[in-house]
Amino acid sequence: MVVLRAGMCPGLDEGLVGDLRAAGIKTVEDVVSSDTEELAQRCNVSYKALFAIRRVLLAQHTAFPVSGADLYEELLSSTAIVSTGNPGLDKLLDSGLYTGEITELCGGPASGKSQVCFGVAVHVSCRLKQGVVFIDTTGGLSAGRLLQMLRAETSGVEEQMEALQRVRVFRLFSVFCLLDCLCELRGGGLQQAAAAAAGGGSVKALIVDSVSAVIAPLLGGKQNEGMSLMMQVAGVLKTMAKDFNVAALVTNHVTRGLGGELQPGLGASWGPVPRTRVLLERAEGAAGHTSVRAATLIKSSRRVRGPCRAFLK
Numbered sequence: 001m002v003v004l005r006a007g008m009c010p011g012l013d014e015g016l017v018g019d020l021r022a023a024g025i026k027t028v029e030d031v032v033s034s035d036t037e038e039l040a041q042r043c044n045v046s047y048k049a050l051f052a053i054r055r056v057l058l059a060q061h062t063a064f065p066v067s068g069a070d071l072y073e074e075l076l077s078s079t080a081i082v083s084t085g086n087p088g089l090d091k092l093l094d095s096g097l098y099t100g101e102i103t104e105l106c107g108g109p110a111s112g113k114s115q116v117c118f119g120v121a122v123h124v125s126c127r128l129k130q131g132v133v134f135i136d137t138t139g140g141l142s143a144g145r146l147l148q149m150l151r152a153e154t155s156g157v158e159e160q161m162e163a164l165q166r167v168r169v170f171r172l173f174s175v176f177c178l179l180d181c182l183c184e185l186r187g188g189g190l191q192q193a194a195a196a197a198a199g200g201g202s203v204k205a206l207i208v209d210s211v212s213a214v215i216a217p218l219l220g221g222k223q224n225e226g227m228s229l230m231m232q233v234a235g236v237l238k239t240m241a242k243d244f245n246v247a248a249l250v251t252n253h254v255t256r257g258l259g260g261e262l263q264p265g266l267g268a269s270w271g272p273v274p275r276t277r278v279l280l281e282r283a284e285g286a287a288g289h290t291s292v293r294a295a296t297l298i299k300s301s302r303r304v305r306g307p308c309r310a311f312l313k
């Protein structure tokens, strides 16, 4: 229910809003559902002017109906599936990361979140020959580790260098810098990042490792600003994923629930933001330095059957 205010649309000034109020018309809904001719007489305004106001208000405030078929068509034309390069993870994710969506990897310290992100960056840049934007908020990204992973993909030095150039890295350590960076990318920087990538292609993956590192310190207590900043980050990531058809991959920490179970961090407000969430853990019984990780699908909007757990190397 939207309350009428002066200036909401051309012709709706203070005087007319006052007259409409006096006639019991306080909201856009009231204007739209009233008899325009009768209302024009009661408010001493011309029928033509009131009709024009009604038409603008209708256009501004009503949702245009869209058929299910149109929505499905839009989904098909805008969604692509980006393989992570890890068969186990791809199977869990129903073939890979979906563009237009946010996928979250959550897990405790050293559970392998960053390593999986590096693997995705390497696979997308080297095998798929597409651009990657990698936002590193922990200082954990190392060019040496990327190169090590690239060497496992290809022995060609030129190919390795081209792949490295397709990964645009931003290092920043506060939520304000993260928001600035995302807004700049949304305002055209993403295309520039793609243009700067060797061999063309477009940016297909936007990785933020980690979102919780810059947001979690601002949550809790009476820090309302933290919550608002978190939802701004969520909003920009969602619109970027949709508008640019990129797969957004973020990492999050975990906390322990009352029963000792692992829960994704950042609380209930962040919960619905990623469409898909995978919990990473060291494989049970594994020795300290094993690279085997257990990945469990703990949220998915599309998976109804099939394995929900995989072991990743």
Ligand SMILES: Nc1ncnc2c1ncn2[C@@H]1O[C@H](COP(=O)(O)OP(=O)(O)OP(=O)(O)O)[C@@H](O)[C@H]1O
Pocket: 107, 108, 109, 110, 111, 112, 113, 114, 115, 116, 138, 140, 145, 289, 290, 291
């Ligand atoms: N160069 C490497 N080669 C192989 N395995 C590595 C390498 N570097 C790190 N690892 C493995 O990755 C683990 C750390 O993983 P990673 O940094 O991805 O964890 P994380 O979940 O991102 O942790 P945090 O939340 O603390 O940043 C190490 O314990 C090690 O087993």
